[in-house]
Amino acid sequence: MDIVKVVEVSASSEKGFDDAIKSCINKIAQTVGNTDAVYVKDFKYI
Secondary structure, three states: OOOOOOOOOOOOOOOOHHHHHHHHHHHHHHHOOOOOOOOOOOOOOO
């Protein structure tokens, strides 16, 4: 039986969208561990 953990996070960066996503993924990988996939639901450009 597989178990899935869903974590909702928010990230920002002054460098850009890609940097925000990369830093978010790195932080999740360090704290949650065994990360298989990341889904970006939406983004807001200010």
